[in-house]
Amino acid sequence: MRHEDKLQLIWAGTFIMSGLIFALAFWFTPVIGTLAALGYIIMYVGLSIAFLLVFRSMAKLNTEFVDTLKGKKADIEQMKKSVERKYLKKRIDEQTYRRLVQDYEQQLTELEVKIKNLRKI
Numbered sequence: 001m002r003h004e005d006k007l008q009l010i011w012a013g014t015f016i017m018s019g020l021i022f023a024l025a026f027w028f029t030p031v032i033g034t035l036a037a038l039g040y041i042i043m044y045v046g047l048s049i050a051f052l053l054v055f056r057s058m059a060k061l062n063t064e065f066v067d068t069l070k071g072k073k074a075d076i077e078q079m080k081k082s083v084e085r086k087y088l089k090k091r092i093d094e095q096t097y098r099r100l101v102q103d104y105e106q107q108l109t110e111l112e113v114k115i116k117n118l119r120k121i
Helices: 003-028 030-088 094-120
Strands: none
Touching (some): 003 030, 030 094
């Protein structure tokens, strides 16, 4: 279950509990119940706005971070192609070529895993 789903369930549970508290407060004393209801309404509106702002900024940061990782991935792929061209033109030896390609492949794999994990969130 995603973090957002868990937070929504917690939010719904607290909303139901506060509804029960309102009902009990109205049942025992209507004046105090009305004041409590107004206080809770103000509190929930404020929390709703705060959660909305936090989730929007989290989604924006996540998107920016994924874009940064994609940029790094493109740079590494470009460096890998450059090494391949140098190898084909005999500017570097085979051992160096294999070591560099292996390093680039490892970095690409790590970046792809990070990107995949961030997309799940």
